[in-house]
Amino acid sequence: MSLSERAERVDQESSRTTGTPTPRANTKRVVTKEATSWGQMKRRVRDVLLEVLGPKLSQRMKADELATLVSSHLDEALRSAEVSLPSSKRAQFVREVAADLLGYGPLEPLLHDPDVTEIMCNGIDEIYVERHGKIVRTDASFIDESQFRQVIEKIVARVGRRIDESSPMVDARLPDGSRVNAVIPPVSVHGPVLTIRRFPEKAFEVKDLIAFGSLTVDTAVFLEACVRAKLNILVTGGTGTGKTTILNVISSFIPLDDRIITIEDAAELRLNQPHVVTLESRPPNVEGAGEIKIRDLLRNALRMRPDRIIVGEVRGPEALDMLQAMNTGHEGSLTTLHCNSPRDALSRLETLVLMAGYDLPVRAIRTQIASAIDLIVHLDRFGDGSRRTTAITEIQGMESDIITIQDVFSFVFTTGGKESAKITGKLQATGLRPKVIERIRAAGLDLPAKLFQPGGLTPVPPQRTESWSTANLGEAAGGQETADRAKILANLARRRGGSR
Numbered sequence: 001m002s003l004s005e006r007a008e009r010v011d012q013e014s015s016r017t018t019g020t021p022t023p024r025a026n027t028k029r030v031v032t033k034e035a036t037s038w039g040q041m042k043r044r045v046r047d048v049l050l051e052v053l054g055p056k057l058s059q060r061m062k063a064d065e066l067a068t069l070v071s072s073h074l075d076e077a078l079r080s081a082e083v084s085l086p087s088s089k090r091a092q093f094v095r096e097v098a099a100d101l102l103g104y105g106p107l108e109p110l111l112h113d114p115d116v117t118e119i120m121c122n123g124i125d126e127i128y129v130e131r132h133g134k135i136v137r138t139d140a141s142f143i144d145e146s147q148f149r150q151v152i153e154k155i156v157a158r159v160g161r162r163i164d165e166s167s168p169m170v171d172a173r174l175p176d177g178s179r180v181n182a183v184i185p186p187v188s189v190h191g192p193v194l195t196i197r198r199f200p201e202k203a204f205e206v207k208d209l210i211a212f213g214s215l216t217v218d219t220a221v222f223l224e225a226c227v228r229a230k231l232n233i234l235v236t237g238g239t240g241t242g243k244t245t246i247l248n249v250i251s252s253f254i255p256l257d258d259r260i261i262t263i264e265d266a267a268e269l270r271l272n273q274p275h276v277v278t279l280e281s282r283p284p285n286v287e288g289a290g291e292i293k294i295r296d297l298l299r300n301a302l303r304m305r306p307d308r309i310i311v312g313e314v315r316g317p318e319a320l321d322m323l324q325a326m327n328t329g330h331e332g333s334l335t336t337l338h339c340n341s342p343r344d345a346l347s348r349l350e351t352l353v354l355m356a357g358y359d360l361p362v363r364a365i366r367t368q369i370a371s372a373i374d375l376i377v378h379l380d381r382f383g384d385g386s387r388r389t390t391a392i393t394e395i396q397g398m399e400s401d402i403i404t405i406q407d408v409f410s411f412v413f414t415t416g417g418k419e420s421a422k423i424t425g426k427l428q429a430t431g432l433r434p435k436v437i438e439r440i441r442a443a444g445l446d447l448p449a450k451l452f453q454p455g456g457l458t459p460v461p462p463q464r465t466e467s468w469s470t471a472n473l474g475e476a477a478g479g480q481e482t483a484d485r486a487k488i489l490a491n492l493a494r495r496r497g498g499s500r
C-alpha cells in the first residue's frame, strides 16, 4: 500500500471514530473550524508517521530526538496526508505532533508549566487546569479518544499499574510525586477522566503559609506549642483546601529526636526529621487479593515503637483505630479529615467509627472522640483562590451527650465573605483562653495571655520570613521583641531539638 493510500485509509478510519457526536451536547465546547482542521491535520500526519516510524518509536527516545525525526519525515508525511502548512506554523506543528507521538500529548506543556497545580481532563477537548488557586479551561485537546486512552495507559503503566474494563479506576503516585487518578468507562459514563495533582518542587514551609495569609505568626506559634506538647490534632476541610500541606507544615514542629511513622494512601508528606518511617497502603491486585488498608498499616505501626503517628487522611473504619491509638498512649498524633466545618468533623468521625462495624453506642463513640482529639485546624478555599485556616478549635469535653467545642482562633472578614472574589480579613484570636493551655504549660511552654486576645501578639501581616528559626520569628514580628515574645522564644528554643 502506498503512503497516500494509507493516508486515505487512516483518514476514513479517524472520521469514523471521531465523527459521532458525544452525548454531552450541552457541555461540549464549540470547536472553531480552524482548530478542528489543525487537529485533523495533526491526526492525519500523526497516523501516517505512526505507520512509517512505528518500529523506531518503540525505542526510548528523547523529545528533541523525536522532533528531529518527525521533522525529517514531515515533508513526505504532509504530502501523503495531503496537508499543506504555512511555513510559519511548521515548527509548532512539528512540536505538537512530536508531543502527540511520544510523551503525554497535549498534557506535555501543562506538565512542564510550574504554575499549574492541577490538571483535569474531563474529555478529549475539555482540559482544565488550576493556576494560582483558580480553575481555568485550556485550549489544549486530545486528537481523539484513542490518544486520550493511550496517554492514560502510558501514565499508569509507568508506575506499574494497569487500567482496563475490569479495573477501571487507578489512583497512583508518579515518580515526581504527583498524584494521578484515572477513571475509564464503564465507570465513567462519558469517556475517560484524568486528574493529576502536582506538587510544588519545594514543599511549603511555615513561612510560606504565613506569607500566603493561611496562618499568622501567632497561630504558628500556638500550633508549634501544641505539637510540642503532644496534643492530638485533626486537620479538616474540603478537597484541595490544603489539608495535606498544612499537615506537613505542622509535622515540621515535631522535635527532631521523635520517631515518626507516616501512613498514607499515596505518600505525599515530606518530612525533614531524620527518624521517619513511611508506609503506603496498596490496592488489591487483579485477582482482588493482596490489599493493604490504612487500617492494617495503623495496627502494624503501633508495633513499631512510634513516638508520633501521622495518618495522611482518615476516611474509613481506620478512624476507630486512630482514636484508640490516640487514647492509649500515642499522643501527639496528627491526621486529616474531609468535612465542611469543625462541628461537621465530629459527626463525620462518628460515621467513620460506625463503619468499623462494632455497633458501639453513640455516646461511647463521642466520649472516645472527645478524649482523643484535642484540636481541630479547619481550612477553607475562598472565592479569591486563596486557602486559609478559618478556625482553630479546641475540643473541650462532653456536656450530657454532646461534645463541646470552642474556637480559639477564627477568621474574621473585614470585606467580602467566603465566596467573594475579593476578600480582606484575618485569622484572629477569639479572646477565649483554651483549656489546652494547661497541657502546654505542663510541657514547659509558657504562652503569653496576649496570644489569645483579639489584638494578638504579632502585628499582621508580618514581614516575610526567610526561615522559621527563633531569630527570624522575632524578625517576623517586625523586630519588636516584647518581654512575652522573648519568653515564648526562649522556651521554644530550649525545646527545639536542634536548628531547622
Ligand SMILES: Nc1ncnc2c1ncn2[C@@H]1O[C@H](COP(=O)(O)OP(=O)(O)O)[C@@H](O)[C@H]1O
Pocket (backbone or CB within 6 Å): 117, 118, 133, 198, 199, 200, 209, 212, 214, 237, 238, 239, 240, 241, 242, 243, 244, 245, 246, 386, 387, 388
Ligand atoms: N496555603 C496555601 N496557599 C496556596 N496554595 C496552597 C496552600 N495549601 C495548599 N496549596 C496548594 O493547593 C493544592 C491542594 O493542597 P493539598 O494540601 O493537597 O489539599 P488537600 O489535602 O486538602 O486535598 C496543592 O496544589 C497545594 O500546593
Ligand SMILES: [Mg+2]
Pocket (backbone or CB within 6 Å): 243, 244, 313
Ligand atoms: Mg490531601
